[in-house]
Amino acid sequence: MSSSLEPNNLTGLFLLRARKSIMALGDFLLLALLLLALQFFFEYPQAPLLPEAVPAVYILFLLSLSVFQAFLNYIFELYGPPKRLRDLWPNILASNLALFLWLSLFAYFTKFPLGRDVLIGAFLGQGLLLFFSRKLYFSFFWGKNSPIEKLSCLIIGQGETIQRLRAEPLLLVDHELFPATSAQEANKLLAERSFERIVIDPEASEMQDPELTRRLTYLCFHGSEVIEALSFYERLTRRVAIELVPESWLLFTRNSSQLNRQLLLRSKRLFDLGLCLLLAPFALPLIAIGAIIAKLSSPGPAFFTQRRVGLAGGVFTIYKLRTMSEASPEDKTSITWEKPPQQRINAIGKFLRSTRLDELPQLLNIFQGEMSFIGPRPERPEIVQELQASIPFYDLRHSLAPGVSGWAQVNEPFASPADSLGKLERDLYYIRHLSVLLELQIILKTLRVILFRRGH
Numbered sequence: 001m002s003s004s005l006e007p008n009n010l011t012g013l014f015l016l017r018a019r020k021s022i023m024a025l026g027d028f029l030l031l032a033l034l035l036l037a038l039q040f041f042f043e044y045p046q047a048p049l050l051p052e053a054v055p056a057v058y059i060l061f062l063l064s065l066s067v068f069q070a071f072l073n074y075i076f077e078l079y080g081p082p083k084r085l086r087d088l089w090p091n092i093l094a095s096n097l098a099l100f101l102w103l104s105l106f107a108y109f110t111k112f113p114l115g116r117d118v119l120i121g122a123f124l125g126q127g128l129l130l131f132f133s134r135k136l137y138f139s140f141f142w143g144k145n146s147p148i149e150k151l152s153c154l155i156i157g158q159g160e161t162i163q164r165l166r167a168e169p170l171l172l173v174d175h176e177l178f179p180a181t182s183a184q185e186a187n188k189l190l191a192e193r194s195f196e197r198i199v200i201d202p203e204a205s206e207m208q209d210p211e212l213t214r215r216l217t218y219l220c221f222h223g224s225e226v227i228e229a230l231s232f233y234e235r236l237t238r239r240v241a242i243e244l245v246p247e248s249w250l251l252f253t254r255n256s257s258q259l260n261r262q263l264l265l266r267s268k269r270l271f272d273l274g275l276c277l278l279l280a281p282f283a284l285p286l287i288a289i290g291a292i293i294a295k296l297s298s299p300g301p302a303f304f305t306q307r308r309v310g311l312a313g314g315v316f317t318i319y320k321l322r323t324m325s326e327a328s329p330e331d332k333t334s335i336t337w338e339k340p341p342q343q344r345i346n347a348i349g350k351f352l353r354s355t356r357l358d359e360l361p362q363l364l365n366i367f368q369g370e371m372s373f374i375g376p377r378p379e380r381p382e383i384v385q386e387l388q389a390s391i392p393f394y395d396l397r398h399s400l401a402p403g404v405s406g407w408a409q410v411n412e413p414f415a416s417p418a419d420s421l422g423k424l425e426r427d428l429y430y431i432r433h434l435s436v437l438l439e440l441q442i443i444l445k446t447l448r449v450i451l452f453r454r455g456h
Helices: 010-041 056-075 087-112 116-142 160-166 167-175 183-192 212-220 229-237 246-251 260-297 347-355 362-367 381-389 394-399 407-411 417-432 436-451
Strands: 151-156 175-180 199-200 226-228 303-309 317-319 373-374 403-405
Touching: 010 056, 010 116, 056 087, 056 362, 056 436, 087 116, 087 151, 151 160, 151 183, 160 175, 160 226, 160 229, 167 175, 167 229, 167 362, 175 212, 199 212, 199 229, 226 229, 260 303, 260 362, 260 373, 260 436, 317 362, 373 436, 381 394, 394 417, 403 436, 407 417, 407 436
Parallel strands: 151 175, 151 199, 199 226, 373 403
Antiparallel strands: 303 317
């Protein structure tokens, strides 16, 4: 076979995978140059642009500036796919204001040479830079005249997984699709051109063709990515297609060794305990104030308790600040898929729910080891029993301790209990891909959900 079949768009593949990092680096360089220019215009020669010897405070400033700016722009959704620029102004303004406050505090406490004129100029200039850089990024990475070509993707087969993939908007954003519904068609396409990515359905009749199998094996060793459809769907959507996966697929596609998993779980527990102790001095006064307000605002106890299913199917009592005007016994015992009537949620309760302050008492659950900060959201025993009978693999979500926040909550904040299948698909992805980076991403997404008051 000729080496001409090897893919030729590796640069485009790298740029597509690294575009968020490129955007973050570009934002940092633009802001650093803006601050340097403002310092030169307003303060030079009274204050030097750069010190003769670079002290620790300058290194700390540059490192913290890059990290904090990337954090803010991620939280305010400035690294996502294209949006109308006029819709980004509130996000840009909020991110810019937070950065301005951070710069002011940093300059005040470290005596860093950033004068008032420089700070005001940075606030105004950074807003314009973010606006016009988004226009540039969107055009470069996603625009019609973008120099980055879409990845050529051959899809072999016509089963349900393949059909679901071909209808997935996330796939169409970065890929030019070439469907093949027969082995002859696939062999012809492979002979005519190269593909960066080849997605196959291993169970498809097309894969019984020995010539096609030989071609795919050759390409797999010469630069093309050959991946089976279920794994690619999981990677693309970051969820597990529960209705489509056989049990053997879950068994043979584990993503970490048992040793790595145990180390992660122990580190996760240490993180939970450390964060509990760190948050306790701030959370306890808020819990006390919330409990007093809940008690005075309407009849009923200050705290809401309910039995939930946790690790390995064990049952524990979850604690929350009460947010409803009445504490009905049916809320604790009956099986209902509907949200509580809005009129039962008092004004204070709406605020507590939207800011997630009603979840603060769950620090006790975390400290006792019944819950974690991140994990599948625990459900009531009655609902779990019903869902286990109707949804395959539902009990797998109990292989980790439940969490206050989780992959399902941050990706589907408006989901109701009736959306249990979709939430389980997210939960299984989290359980299979448990990692420090995924935990960090969930934490950042949780902050975003709280900030924009999403979910219920």
